[in-house]
Each structure stands twice: as structure tokens, then as C-alpha cells.
Amino acid sequence: MQSTRRNTEGRPLGTCDPSSSGSPAHGGGSRFEFQSLLSSRAPAADPTSARLRASESPVHRRGSFPLAGGGSSPAPPPQVPEEDRIDLNPSFLGIALRSLLAIDLWLSKKLGVCAGESSSWGSMRPLMKLLEISGHGIPWLLGTLYCLSRSDSWAGREVLMNLLFALLLDLLLVSLIKGLVRRRRPAHNQMDMFFTVSVDKYSFPSGHTTRAALVSRFILNHLVLAIPLRVLVVLWAFILGLSRVMLGRHNVTDVAFGFFLGYMQYSIVDYCWLSPHTAPVLFVLWNQP
Numbered sequence: 001m002q003s004t005r006r007n008t009e010g011r012p013l014g015t016c017d018p019s020s021s022g023s024p025a026h027g028g029g030s031r032f033e034f035q036s037l038l039s040s041r042a043p044a045a046d047p048t049s050a051r052l053r054a055s056e057s058p059v060h061r062r063g064s065f066p067l068a069g070g071g072s073s074p075a076p077p078p079q080v081p082e083e084d085r086i087d088l089n090p091s092f093l094g095i096a097l098r099s100l101l102a103i104d105l106w107l108s109k110k111l112g113v114c115a116g117e118s119s120s121w122g123s124m125r126p127l128m129k130l131l132e133i134s135g136h137g138i139p140w141l142l143g144t145l146y147c148l149s150r151s152d153s154w155a156g157r158e159v160l161m162n163l164l165f166a167l168l169l170d171l172l173l174v175s176l177i178k179g180l181v182r183r184r185r186p187a188h189n190q191m192d193m194f195f196t197v198s199v200d201k202y203s204f205p206s207g208h209t210t211r212a213a214l215v216s217r218f219i220l221n222h223l224v225l226a227i228p229l230r231v232l233v234v235l236w237a238f239i240l241g242l243s244r245v246m247l248g249r250h251n252v253t254d255v256a257f258g259f260f261l262g263y264m265q266y267s268i269v270d271y272c273w274l275s276p277h278t279a280p281v282l283f284v285l286w287n288q289p
């Protein structure tokens with residue numbers, strides 16, 4: 001007995017309707033998924049026919065659909081460059097990563113409510129941009145240098161020297177990772193940021209978020225603050241991270257990794273803590289008239 005497997009549209013599997021719209025590569029119809037499955041589920045006995053089957057898949061044919069039933073003498077399969085081929089048997093990790101990426105892009109777009117003046121929360125954009133300046137590298141670097149120059153106690157100088165080290169380490173690590181990963185900023189972002197350097201065209205990880213996590217952990221560990229102020233510091237870091245997505249500057253994963261990296265950076269700074277004992281040269285140099 002022979003049974004005919006059907007796709008979700010009730011069409012026998014293996015057939016194709018050339019009149020239907022939608023790009024095969026972008027999931028325009030379920031039949032393309034089927035063809036991928038067919039290729040991966042029924043491996044050919046010999047490599048030549050496996051290659052032929054893969055090249056028959058519509059995802060390998062840019063701009064042409066295979067006709068239902070086919071002809072009696074099919075044209076020889078076109079040679080497809082290696083980089084154009086789609087992995088028909090992706091690993092579980094690959095599927096999980098792609099799904100995470102899709103959720104990330106979808107959620108980031110949804111949360112980008114201040115990405116433009118005409119966005120749903122566009123009126124909040126000036127406030128978000130103020131927050132952006134509060135986490136920018138320049139005010140933090142200049143502020144730390146200024147306080148260092150005014151500090152008249154060894155203890156104060158030690159803390160500020162380490163804050164300066166932390167800020168520079170953060171700039172270095174974020175630039176390195178941005179340059180390596182080279183993830184583009186979301187398409188809905190307006191590139192109107194105040195004072196950026198070349199790697200800032202990339203979005204992974206969020207530099208504002210790493211700085212916010214690093215600085216807030218630093219402050220909580222080295223400044224004696226009343227509880228409400230401590231809560232405020234944590235809130236500032238959290239809202240700054242969130243505002244990066246709302247402004248459309250980043251995807252959610254850029255910010256999530258930014259929090260993680262900033263948190264870890266503080267651990268590095270704490271581990272390498274500079275003091276008159278561990279780095280006497282620095283402290284002596286700073287105290288030269």
C-alpha cells in the first residue's frame with residue numbers, strides 16, 4: 001500500500017507551486033522546509049546523487065522555482081558556490097543559537113520604542129539621551145582625572161587611580177570585542193551619538209552597559225553610601241542598560257552581555273588592585289610636583 005505524505009497546505013509533499021509568493025530562503029512556504037528535510041533524511045547512497053539532490057533544493061536556486069513534476073531530461077545542476085549553500089542538517093546548538101538570535105532581534109525591535117522621534121515613546125528620547133551621556137566614557141574619564149587632581153588623601157587617590165584603571169580597561173576590552181565580533185547596530189538605530197570612536201559603529205557588547213555595571217559595582221564596594229543611594233546606583237545601571245535597547249542602539253543580547261562583562265571587569269580590577277605597595281611607581285609619579 002502506498003501512502004502520500006502531505007504538507008501543511010494539504011499539497012502532496014515534493015510538489016511545488018511556482019505561482020505562490022514568498023522567498024524560499026525566507027520561509028515563503030512550507031515546501032522548502034520539506035525539501036531540506038528530504039535531503040537530510042534520505043541520504044543518498046552515493047555522494048554524487050546527494051550533491052545532485054542538494055542542488056535541486058529551491059534554496060540553492062536563486063530566482064528560479066523548480067517546476068512541478070519536472071521534465072523528462074532535467075538540466076544539469078548549476079554549480080553553487082560553497083558560501084551560498086545552506087546547511088541542511090544543522091546541529092542542535094546551531095538551531096538554538098539561531099532561535100535565540102531571532103528572539104533577540106524581534107524583542108529588540110519591539111523594545112526600541114524611543115528609536116526615533118516618531119516612535120511610540122519618541123517623546124522620551126531626550127531623557128534617554130541624557131541617560132546616555134551619564135554613561136558615556138568621556139565624562140567618566142574626565143571626572144575621574146579631575147577628582148584625582150583634587151584629591152588630597154592617599155586613600156582617595158588609591159580609589160580614584162583604580163577607577164581610572166577600570167575605565168581604561170573597560171574601553172580596551174569593549175573595543176577589542178567590538179572589533180572582533182563586528183555586529184552591526186540595529187537597523188532602526190539613528191547614529192546620532194555624542195563623541196564616538198570607529199569601533200562604536202558596532203554594537204556587541206554595549207559599552208555604556210559594561211561601564212554602568214563596572215562603575216556601579218565599583219561605587220558600591222568603595223564608597224560608603226546610604227541604602228537609598230545604593231539602590232539609586234543599581235537602578236541607574238539597570239535603566240541605562242534598558243535605555244540602550246529603547247533608543248534602538250543595541251539588541252537585548254548586547255546589553256545582557258554588557259552587564260556580564262562589566263561585572264567581570266570589576267572582578268579583574270579588584271584582583272589587580274593598584275596600591276602604593278603593589279604599584280609604588282604610579283603613586284610616586286602622581287605625587288611629583
Ligand SMILES: CC(C)=CCC/C(C)=C/CC/C(C)=C/COP(=O)(O)O
Binds near residue numbers: 208
Ligand atoms: C581616551 C579615549 C580614547 C577615550 C574615548 C572615550 C570614548 C569615545 C568612549 C566611547 C563611548 C561610546 C560612545 C561608547 C559606545 O557605547 P555603546 O553603549 O553604544 O556601545
